[in-house]
Amino acid sequence: MFRRLSILASLCACAGAGLAQDLSTIQIHGFATQGFLYSSTNNYLSANTSSGSLAWNDGAVSVSDTLSDKLRVGIQLHMYQLGDLGGPTLQVDWATGDYKLNDHFGFRAGKFKIPIGLFNDSQDVDAVHLWALLPQSVYPTDNRGVTLAATGGEFYGSAKLAKKAGTLVYRAYAGSRPLDLNGGYVKSLNLDLQGLDSAFGLSATLVTTAPSGTVFGGDVRWQTPLKGLLVGSSAFVEDMHGSAGAVAFTISRNTVTQQYAQFERGRFFVAGEVKRVPVDFFFVATTPLGPVRVPYYLDWRAWYVMTSYRVIEKLQVGTYYSHFVDTRGAEGPAPIDNYSRDWTVSARYDFNSYFYGKLEEHFIHGTALGYYPDTNPNGEQPRSNVLAAKIGFSF
Amino acid sequence: MKKRRFSILIAGVVLSCAAAQTAAQAQNVVIIVNNEVRATAASSDDIRGIFTGDKSSLGDGSRVTPVTLKGGPAHEAFLKTYAGKGDAAFRTGWRNLVFTGQGAMPKMFDSEAALVDYVAATPGAIGYVSRGTDVGKAKTLVVR
Secondary structure (H helix, E strand, O other): OHHHHHHHHHHHHHHHHHHHHHHHOEEEEEEEEEEEEEEOOOOOOOOOHHHOEOOEEEEEEEEEEEOOOOEEEEEEEEEEEEOOEEEEEEEEEEEEEEEEEEOOEEEEEEEEEOOOOOOHHHOOOHHHOOOOOOOOOOOOHHHHHHOOEEEEEEEEEEEEOOOOOOEEEEEEEEEEEEOOOOOHHHHHHHHHHHHHHHHOOOOOOOOOOOOEEEEEEEEEEEEOOOOOEEEEEEEEEEEEEEEEOOEEEEEEEEEEEEEEEEEEEOOEEEEEEEEEEEEEEEEEEEEOOEEEEEEEEEEEEEEEEEEEEEEEOOEEEEEEEEEEEEOOHHHOOOHHHHEEEEEEEEEEEEOOOOEEEEEEEEEEEOOOOOOOHHHOOOOOOOEEEEEEEEEEEEO | OHHHHHHHHHHHHHHHHHHHHHHHHHHHEEEEEOOOOOOOEEOHHHHHHHHOOOOOEOOOOOEOEEEEEOOOHHHHHHHHHHHOOOHHHHHHHHHHHHHOOOOOOOEEEOOHHHHHHHHHHOOOEEEEEEOOOOOOOOEEEEEO
């Protein structure tokens, strides 16, 4: 009996020691933000911003564990609310097993953030940006779920080039991507479906199953020999299928391309990106007279330039110009709907290592981005200024 | 012409002072590693890459895990010399890796003594302390 107890006690001690060791490698981090949007005319990003809106918050918690010097596992849960978009449902932002053989080769499997350009994979992580809203031409907040993450596999690594030629950092991935049912893309789809259903005399339907499709692509960035200068290029190939009632919709396979450069030296930062999104999209409505195909061809061109300066350790200021145009030409809607130009000035103050605040003003011309007809029932004005303020906490 | 030469002279003096300041800061901080790490030297690019999360091994292939101080003169000197950024930007860089699923935050220590103890006891650990600090059983890495 004593022997059994001794063995049991030894096992418990070993398990306890093992557990303690394991727990010491577990990391828990998170962030939470609360924002305020106030616009001079149009309601922005599906919120009632012309009256001032607090319906803008998000938060995340990540848990990760380093199981060995090569293997790490982790998960991040995220929730957000932005006007009509998002909600209290927790979503898996990423959840991966990450095996890094060496600096040249690593592999992640699971749900991973998609690397496109400078900020695609971090666009829902407010704590790491000066800006309350990233340049909407390239990173539309209401549609971020379209390119944010995929479920599949990714390999990554870096290679030092010949002496004094810098370093290449590369990532390539493939997987599937279901859309966020509560995101802006599905909201726009539902508004389009209302029009189609009405035109063809079909009963009104909404998208209730997340449209999905395959994605693959890669990102290569060159850390040049000039300290702080980075240039890169990304390609993102996607398709998508979905349906709602008697209407099916499809995005044929297309390639989103993005080129970018950034220079960071001391307190100074400057960056710019160019993005092209050619999309061949069509609805097929099953009407009493047979199937009717309604095509849409979109060719979005977007770019921005930004600069910022850290005035003191706790205060960072910056400005950007963001430009978006749909070059469909004559087939497009009225010119005001075809473009968006946004001058932005911004400041961020870090109260300490955990708390920060942001204040930002947008001077927007054109209505191609961020506006929804149901939240602007009287139409949209060509110009609208938007004040964005945020407080955040990160640990 | 004289004015132009004077401007060039002033610019040269300013640049020299900046270089001398950086060199002085580099001399104020030393890189330490666990004794089991094979490498005895590393390039400043390697050090920057490891402490910004871009790399996980030194030039000779030795795998290392960075640990940092929470603040203080040695921390500031290290960031200025090797990372080229302040503490807020440094932490933001790591948060970016953590919240996008690409990395784990380095362990942070309140004191140099605690950091030395951890590095000495943890295989693969790499950190930094003020020059002259007793590094115990840890090993000082020569930075080229």
